[in-house]
Amino acid sequence: MIKLLTTLISLSVILGSLTVIAQDYETMPPPRKLTPEQAKVAEQNYQKYCSLCHGKERQGHVNDHAPSLKSASLFQSGVPHAILRPMSYGRTGTPMGGYLDEVGGPMTLAETWNLTYWLFEQAGVDRIKLSTNPVHGDIQKGAQSYQKECATCHGKNGEGITAPALGNPSALAHNTDEFIRYAIRHGRQNTPMKAYQGVLTDQEIDNITAFLRSKASGWQDTKPILKSLPTPENYVINPKGADPSFSLKDNQYVMAEDLNEALEKKQRMVLFDTRVTSVWQTAHIKGSVPLPYYADLDIMVEDIPTDVQIVAYCSCPRAAADHVINKLKNRGYTRTAVLWEGIFGWMHLGYPVTRGDINNLTD
Ligand code: HEC
Ligand code: HEC
Structure with a gap:
């Protein structure tokens, strides 16, 4: 009887959280469909430029703790810019460099877009509409929870140790509060980043999100004047x-x-x-x-x-x-x-x- 009761309770908890997700978010279709030829080039570019760190199967963590480029939550919550930006301009101060020709990288604008679409296609999940409103929380309490729960992997100052640099100005400039909160709530599937929903309270998650956001110092795209390469x-x-x-x-x-x-x-x-x-x-x-x-x-x-x-x-x-x-x-x-x-x-x-x-x- 007790067993049945706990099963029923956990079932309703699961169902409850599922309906919350479904109710909370409207889904969106994939950003764009590539032609087979475009998809082929995008895949070749991925293997040539990205697999060294992100892995041949996009699984991540092959070198430099580069994150997974296939986790459901990233592509559910990712507007194309969450992928395109880091790919194009890199994340300053981390091993992630920029690949767009404008900053001296090897890819054209069309190629970076097509690789972005290809990654969404491969992930094969419905995108959800996240609000762009700020997440409010108690920054000081968030800082305490962050040090306790997150700093071992993400670094005391958000510099990243075995996990992405959450304090990185280029990341904070482009990732919305909801994007960050969604990652904390749902984790990143098949990576060391677990889902904190149910582990921390909603309020604690909001506090940490607000704390991370408070570290944003702004970032501007700079178009460097490119130096000619040595002969x-x-x-x-x-x-x-x-x-x-x-x-x-x-x-x-x-x-x-x-x-x-x-x-x-x-x-x-x-x-x-x-x-x-x-x-x-x-x-x-x-x-x-x-x-x-x-x-x-x-x-x-x-x-x-x-x-x-x-x-x-x-x-x-x-x-x-x-x-x-x-x-x-x-x-x-x-x-x-x-x-x-x-x-x-x-x-x-x-x-x-x-x-x-x-x-x-x-x-
Ligand atoms: C030298 C290793 C390396 C290579 C090569 C590399 N990356 Fe990365 N990438 C990283 C690291 C490390 C990070 C995490 C940086 C941080 O701390 O935020 C990252 C982050 C990213 C992110 C952000 C993911 C997220 O969860 O926010 C995207 C998108 C990305 N890389 C795409 C690419 C693509 C596409 C290519 C190929 C064109 C590529 N990367 C090549 C190391 C690499
Ligand atoms: C056991 C190590 C570990 C702990 C503890 C941890 N994380 Fe992570 N986190 C990771 C890794 C690894 C990734 C990259 C996952 C991937 O491959 O996409 C990540 C990804 C993230 C991302 C997504 C970043 C992006 O640009 O896509 C956010 C946000 C995040 N973590 C926040 C937190 C917060 C907040 C905490 C504490 C409540 C926390 N993490 C605790 C390892 C950890």
């Missing part, structure tokens, strides 16, 4: 310098301190920035050449000298650079290394970077 005759830094002799960790990794010392001593090397080119435009180690992880090595390789120390880096801190260096090793390059700390580690240690933007040229 092969400029690949080698300090062509007349001595060769560095790095001692490599695991036969692959050079420490930031050693690389900085070699650069200060004006030693001869080629430095490859293996991130999407748009972030090279924003900031890179001086003298580095973009060789993004998706570049066609068949074309690039004839310009890459074999007798010089090659060092590759990314922000990942190492996934993209490892990917490129391993491909070069397979082609017989022997003097290769990957920067252990990645470029964010390099910057945290206070070593210099230069901007691509010609308004801020320091080199």
